[in-house]
Amino acid sequence: MSHRYSNLERPSLNERELTAALCAPRGPFARIELVEETGSTNTDLADHALQGAALWPDLSVLTAEMQTAGRGRMERTWTAPERSSIIVSVLLRPAGANAMPLPTRSYSWLSLLAALSLVEAVREHAEIPATIKWPNDVHVDGRKLAGLLAQMVQSPDGTPPAVVVGAGMNVCLTDDELPVSSATSLLLEYAATTDRNILLKAYLRALAGHYRSFCDVGGDAFTPWADGTSLAAKVSGFMHTIGQQVRAELPSGEHVLGYAAGLDRDGCLQIRDSHNVVHTVSAGDVVHLRPTEPQPPVI
Helix, strand or coil: CCCCCCHHHCCCCCHHHHHHHHECCCCCECEEEEEEEECCHHHHHHHHHCCCCCCCCCCEEEEEEEEEEEECHHHCEEEECCCCEEEEEEEECCECCCCCECCHHHHHHHHHHHHHHHHHHHHHHHCCCCEEECCCEEEECCEEEEEEEEEEECCCCCCCCEEEEEEEEECCCCCCCCCCCCECCCCCCCCCCCCHHHHHHHHHHHHHHHHHHHHHCCCCCCCCCCCCCCHHHHHHHHECCCCCEEEEECCCCCEEEEEEEEECCCCCEEEECCCCCEEEECCCEEEECCCCCCCCCCC
């Protein structure tokens, strides 16, 4: 079936409403800026971050109606038609409850934290059973709905580095607008809502709450939060990669084949091969294979 959805039927984001709902005093965010078009919200916000925390503090947001030169993992480009997607980047300056900066080692969890937040927003409001594919994609029934990318921003004045976490989610893309056949959108999944204002607010609220809890435990993904569950447990609960037979295609051109057993303390994927050797994969593309023989998880 072909789905048609003209730009005239794609409502704009409401910057005033988003700011009122999400920024102080009603919300945790410092500022929200909406632009009509950009090359990349991540690139722009990383540049803004260099202006310092006084102008662009922790939990500053840049979102766009259209992106023409977005960047995903492995230097892939990502574009989207006007008003068809959620395109948003959040600036984080991670610090614990004592105002001390988090160890940069913990930053590797921030894209997974964002993926968790997006999955929760989609499940609650779009009523779609989204899941996380390691390292930072959101899928529905094996098709890519969204991608996330975190990048560190080194400060020129020697202060701790910041992190920009970007998310791009297909909301109202039709089947002939999808970048690849393995992608999908909320429209194509018959979501309960495709209202980007509702979905963006839900995602940002979830992200801010999880980020605060993560900072409060010093950036340790395995320390339980106030609800008794750690970030690692929450992410693993929605990650359909774990428990699958997979092939990890590494940036070096090599690959690791085996059973995805879990995540390590840095959020890396642990893969047990046929010789019972556990490989720790920190970057790469993961292909889910047809199940062969179940294997026990790494203890």
